[in-house]
Amino acid sequence: MRTKLSLVCKKLCQLLECRVPLIKSFDALLEEEFDVEMRPALERIRRRLMQGTMLWEVLPSDPSVNSPLMEAMLRSCENDARLIEGLRIVANGLDDGTIPLGNTDQGTVETAVNPEDISRERLIQIMQDAHNRKASDIHLIPTEKETGIWLRIDGRLTLSSSVSPKEYGYLVHQAKMLARLDISRNLFPQDGRIKHKISGDNLEMRISFLPTVTGEKITIRILDPGKITLDPSVIFQRDQELQAFDRILSQPFGLILFTGPTGSGKTTTVYSALKHLADKGGCCICTVEDPVEYVLEGVSHVPLKIKQGFGYTNAIQAVLRNDPDILYVSEIRDRETLDLSLKVAVTGHLVLTSLHTLNPLESIQRLLDLGSTEPHMVASALSSIVSQRLVRKVCKECSEEVEALDSTISEFDLDSSCLVKKANGCPSCNQTGYRGRKAVYDFLEASKELKDAIRQNNQVLIASLVSHSMTVQMKDSFRLMLEKQETTPEEVQRLQSS
Numbered sequence: 001m002r003t004k005l006s007l008v009c010k011k012l013c014q015l016l017e018c019r020v021p022l023i024k025s026f027d028a029l030l031e032e033e034f035d036v037e038m039r040p041a042l043e044r045i046r047r048r049l050m051q052g053t054m055l056w057e058v059l060p061s062d063p064s065v066n067s068p069l070m071e072a073m074l075r076s077c078e079n080d081a082r083l084i085e086g087l088r089i090v091a092n093g094l095d096d097g098t099i100p101l102g103n104t105d106q107g108t109v110e111t112a113v114n115p116e117d118i119s120r121e122r123l124i125q126i127m128q129d130a131h132n133r134k135a136s137d138i139h140l141i142p143t144e145k146e147t148g149i150w151l152r153i154d155g156r157l158t159l160s161s162s163v164s165p166k167e168y169g170y171l172v173h174q175a176k177m178l179a180r181l182d183i184s185r186n187l188f189p190q191d192g193r194i195k196h197k198i199s200g201d202n203l204e205m206r207i208s209f210l211p212t213v214t215g216e217k218i219t220i221r222i223l224d225p226g227k228i229t230l231d232p233s234v235i236f237q238r239d240q241e242l243q244a245f246d247r248i249l250s251q252p253f254g255l256i257l258f259t260g261p262t263g264s265g266k267t268t269t270v271y272s273a274l275k276h277l278a279d280k281g282g283c284c285i286c287t288v289e290d291p292v293e294y295v296l297e298g299v300s301h302v303p304l305k306i307k308q309g310f311g312y313t314n315a316i317q318a319v320l321r322n323d324p325d326i327l328y329v330s331e332i333r334d335r336e337t338l339d340l341s342l343k344v345a346v347t348g349h350l351v352l353t354s355l356h357t358l359n360p361l362e363s364i365q366r367l368l369d370l371g372s373t374e375p376h377m378v379a380s381a382l383s384s385i386v387s388q389r390l391v392r393k394v395c396k397e398c399s400e401e402v403e404a405l406d407s408t409i410s411e412f413d414l415d416s417s418c419l420v421k422k423a424n425g426c427p428s429c430n431q432t433g434y435r436g437r438k439a440v441y442d443f444l445e446a447s448k449e450l451k452d453a454i455r456q457n458n459q460v461l462i463a464s465l466v467s468h469s470m471t472v473q474m475k476d477s478f479r480l481m482l483e484k485q486e487t488t489p490e491e492v493q494r495l496q497s498s
């Protein structure tokens, strides 16, 4: 303990000498690999500093150390604004034993019963449970009576457990501490990141705090860089999809849109495309992202800082000055970003982006709506559209075979004697009848005729030509999945109607 505390004091000295502010210095200390013993103490000190407490009041009394000599030393120096000198004296004093450690037993007892430590453990337990159950998100939704802990598994929210309002208060506090956010700010939304090792995996989590009338709602998105599969031969189930993917990425320039509703897995497909391009080598790949989700080798990821004025247009312009061949713009929400992206795409660059649209036709309409005065730019730039959805796979343990309805047979052109699966529900699928998901795709490769129709902004002609430009159709994947009894007609109909 003595050596560790001396090390903390020395590191703090170095940071303060580099003019890093005190609380920021503690942030930096927490980034270091401190063992379990020191970490909760450092977090407690940081929190009390944020509440306005002086360092001399918290440091000697916290890491299970309460030495009057150390306190006196820091007090005299901090009052004279000679904190660095004080820390150095304490560090040396701890090293040579002239500053004694205090009553460590007292500290240990305090740690053991500290509700904050218990709630930190609880929070990590929640994350661990979510990770083990392969959840993509954790939602902590407060109501007046209790807070429900919900897990998003296979795209659906399932209630996992609940905590009392008092316990939840501590959880919110700990979650903010873990994400290095302002613990005193609870009237405004806050976003942060947590990195934590869970079950041997280095997890990255994005955490959002949203004030509601019943308290702050927490949403945690679990990103697992180790587990994400970016291999196209694993992502795509059908040869046609793989070939189309290869083809669209071989184009030297133009705009490629990756579309689908939220949670349809399009980020994975985009990253797989970027990795595929990076692996080929020979080109400069830059991204403009809000936020950067994964970091790929051979790709320069540029995060936006919208609050500080570094938005999409500024970032794209900055990237263009860096001689890129391929640019990924994580989202196009306004006309300015669209106009700029189109210009980049027609001037010899390959531009990848994503849109929250349901199908290729809607995507073209969205582009025209956003930049309606320049349909010729959309026509010249558009190269291809990849639209995707995630289909839930029926649970093998509890599903049963049934005869397909006549309407299903005719809709999907199935064999008249075809047997399909019916979902039931059992403990292994959380009573939902489904387990796991699989992506299905539409690939549109813009033909000359389609580009002409876009140039004329002829909506009727565009609609009729879109299906001719589709080189891979989702409908075929639905039929295959039904034939192979991987999903149910009900699931396919649900996707088609939403």
Ligand SMILES: [Zn+2]
Residues within 6 Å of the ligand: 395, 396, 397, 398, 399, 424, 425, 426, 427, 428, 429, 430, 431, 433, 434
């Ligand atoms: Zn089941």
